[in-house]
Amino acid sequence: MLVASGLVKHYGGVTALDGVGITLDAGEVHALVGENGAGKSTLVKIVSGVVRPEGGTIALDRAPVRFAGARHAAAQGVAIVSQELMTYDDLTVLENLFPYGAPRRRGLVSTREMRRLARPVLSELGIDPPPHARAGDLPLTDRQMLEICRALLQEPRVLILDEPTSALPRDAAERLAGVVRRLAGRGLAVLYISHFLEEVMRIADRVTVLRDGRVVRPGAEAADVSLDSLVAAMLGEPGALAAAPRAMPAAPRSPGGVAVSLTGVTVPGRLRDVSLTAAGGEIVGLAGLQGAGHLAVLDAVCGRVRPASGSVRLPDGRAPRSARHAVTSGVAFVSGDRKGRGLMLDKPLWENVTAVSWLGQGRGGFLPRRARLVDRARGHLERLRVRGDVRAGAGGLSGGNQQKVVLAKWLDAAPSVLALDDPTRGVDVGARAELHAIVRGLAAEGKAVLIASSDLAELVELCHRVVVFQRGRIVGSLAGARLTEPELSVAMNAGFAGPAR
Numbered sequence: 001m002l003v004a005s006g007l008v009k010h011y012g013g014v015t016a017l018d019g020v021g022i023t024l025d026a027g028e029v030h031a032l033v034g035e036n037g038a039g040k041s042t043l044v045k046i047v048s049g050v051v052r053p054e055g056g057t058i059a060l061d062r063a064p065v066r067f068a069g070a071r072h073a074a075a076q077g078v079a080i081v082s083q084e085l086m087t088y089d090d091l092t093v094l095e096n097l098f099p100y101g102a103p104r105r106r107g108l109v110s111t112r113e114m115r116r117l118a119r120p121v122l123s124e125l126g127i128d129p130p131p132h133a134r135a136g137d138l139p140l141t142d143r144q145m146l147e148i149c150r151a152l153l154q155e156p157r158v159l160i161l162d163e164p165t166s167a168l169p170r171d172a173a174e175r176l177a178g179v180v181r182r183l184a185g186r187g188l189a190v191l192y193i194s195h196f197l198e199e200v201m202r203i204a205d206r207v208t209v210l211r212d213g214r215v216v217r218p219g220a221e222a223a224d225v226s227l228d229s230l231v232a233a234m235l236g237e238p239g240a241l242a243a244a245p246r247a248m249p250a251a252p253r254s255p256g257g258v259a260v261s262l263t264g265v266t267v268p269g270r271l272r273d274v275s276l277t278a279a280g281g282e283i284v285g286l287a288g289l290q291g292a293g294h295l296a297v298l299d300a301v302c303g304r305v306r307p308a309s310g311s312v313r314l315p316d317g318r319a320p321r322s323a324r325h326a327v328t329s330g331v332a333f334v335s336g337d338r339k340g341r342g343l344m345l346d347k348p349l350w351e352n353v354t355a356v357s358w359l360g361q362g363r364g365g366f367l368p369r370r371a372r373l374v375d376r377a378r379g380h381l382e383r384l385r386v387r388g389d390v391r392a393g394a395g396g397l398s399g400g401n402q403q404k405v406v407l408a409k410w411l412d413a414a415p416s417v418l419a420l421d422d423p424t425r426g427v428d429v430g431a432r433a434e435l436h437a438i439v440r441g442l443a444a445e446g447k448a449v450l451i452a453s454s455d456l457a458e459l460v461e462l463c464h465r466v467v468v469f470q471r472g473r474i475v476g477s478l479a480g481a482r483l484t485e486p487e488l489s490v491a492m493n494a495g496f497a498g499p500a501r
């Protein structure tokens, strides 16, 4: 259906694509995988008309096409749901669904027609938002589904999904997987980009692997590909992940004293009478469905919300008075939220990486020599395999590489408490393993780690115990042999499917 070949694209001195080709067939889900910065988004942007290549061709049904822009590509039947959430928060659900002009009746915009067209697609995606609700007021999952609905309403022949599940909780991701398979079953050609390789293997018919702007494994049948060989192709190093076993985490070697504690904390609308501790050396997971309260714990520890009653104590024995005070008290907050990651996009990487430790030292400290800062930043970035020059601006990095810079920034700050919220969202399998090793290392040094993640496998792999929340309260805690993905999922959902424990 769509054949791209020999695509070339440079950004300044960076070769993003170097002669890349891909064939998307009707009725198939074709996955595209690769490390952060491998060139996936660039390929997707070219195929969907957002970026023009310097070389190469695209053909749709054997006819060569040159897309003048995204709208042109859409008119030709290529729809894209991009990595960044692109809902217009101030517009209504219906207005979001028809961005290229609403259907009209006798020259007038017809809300009825919009609803008639949207209803079956929304229900196929399993959501039912009020049509006149502000998109910005919907939960993240619904906004993501809204984007997919918008793409489907264009009745595309080729649908591109660029990391569609990176922000979704597991149940929504599974629902989406079902939808994607059904769409392919109806004859659509789907290009699917994801860092969740197990998900890729379940959904895709074919897999193409990109590395350093080149195809290293073209369109292999997913059934013939093992996870290990996929990882090796992505990273270019057989056995690259051997250092990151999926073993169950052992109990902390030498648990220190209590580093962080919450005692009877109530935050109106978010937490009710929550008591929780994390000792130095411990990795404590926080799990729950959307709005369950687990993220409010991170907010309380990071000084972003003040409890109405109860108390929060940091390692220095004091309560966090503000976000800044929490940082200077040794709390590092890492979020996988692409919009809230707080990078200075116009500043070089080294400045971004070393900015927080500055704040941590307080003002008026001794100014380290610039060369030392650059060196220090380079060390962190190499450890996380960031593709990019330490002196180049953060704005030119791929999405996943930007996320790694956020991590590097906090590593540089040498925190005593790590508060992590989906820290590996959108980062590749190599960096995920590296980050996990770093978190384990920091815990072994005696730091306390609190981690919330929509990736249950991450919690099971990493945590000594996981505290489960529902409706603002703690409903259980899993550790040892009971800490498995199915148990976790049951505990998170129990209050909804049956009685809470």
Ligand SMILES: Nc1ncnc2c1ncn2[C@@H]1O[C@H](COP(=O)(O)OP(=O)(O)OP(=O)(O)O)[C@@H](O)[C@H]1O
Binding pocket: 011, 012, 014, 015, 016, 034, 035, 036, 037, 038, 039, 040, 041, 042, 043, 387, 388, 395, 396, 397, 398, 399, 400, 401, 402, 426
């Ligand atoms: N607008 C830009 N300006 C400068 N460099 C860019 C730009 N967009 C991409 N690049 C560079 O091109 C290369 C490929 O980036 P691309 O975004 O395609 O990677 P990716 O595989 O999608 O990564 P990720 O998984 O992190 O999203 C990277 O080295 C990136 O830093």
